Amino acid sequence: MSDVDPRDAIVDHVPALRAFALSLSRNPADADDLVQEAIVKAWSNFDKFEQGTNLRAWLFTILRNAYYSRGRKRRREVSDPDSIHTRGMAVGPSHDGHLAMSDFERAFAQLSDEHREVLVLVGAEGFSYEDVANMLGVAVGTIKSRVNRARKRLAELMGLDDGESPVIEAETGTRAALSNSTFTVT
Template sequence: MQFAPQLYSAALRMTRKPADAEDLVQETFLKAYRAYHTFTAGTNLKAWLYRILTNAYINRYRKQMRRPTETDLGDAEDLYLYRRIGDSGQVTRSAEEQVLEQFVDADVKAAVESLPEHFRLPVLLADVEGF
């Protein structure tokens, strides 16, 4: 395992994720062990291992590009709701817009709307919604 740290460093540069780099190095050593009979004695072992590492990374990358992208359930739910709204032809107002419409005084409404986002939400929740 004399080349393991160097292979890990190269794998980390390729994958940018420590767990993926560890998997890639492990796969490299497994492939090298299985194909050791093809290694020519007296040649550069380090270069041979780096070539296996690079090819393994390329194969993983290509496989990943062929696989459809995965999304979490929350994103799928949002897409479903978005499509439902589009199907019904109704565009609903946001909760913030509905709350702002409750203000009778235009000056108060304008003042709340002019607040930065990180101040506006607490004001609406505390003073308007009663949280």
């Protein structure tokens, strides 16, 4: 048995691995990727290498398996360099898009301080009615009434029909949703 660590011998096999990878892939960039992948896999699985066996054969087997795994994966993939297929898979928003974030911001700014406060605390921050009641020093019923009136007033200012539930998406990714049960900004 040799005292030499097989990890130290990997570098000696890189040129042969690259030549083998190039013969399989017929593409220099893919060959380099395969060699790198084989070395990483070998390095992370050295506990499975049996000392005294042929290191080069073990590395070539890993590289070969990586090549065929890539081939199987690529057969399941569809090439779409111009994003033709991807564009066809896009799904529009679930709402009709008639509501812009600026309309929401304008309407929200017109609410009273009490209404903005409860909508932010209950809806955006997710506090319970009880928590908000404790924070503001009022009864839970008062908070429930304020939230209900604030939602109705906001819907009115935005010109929404009863039960209509807008979703607003801003350029920044801010999302605000108003429904009969909750108001959220995420």
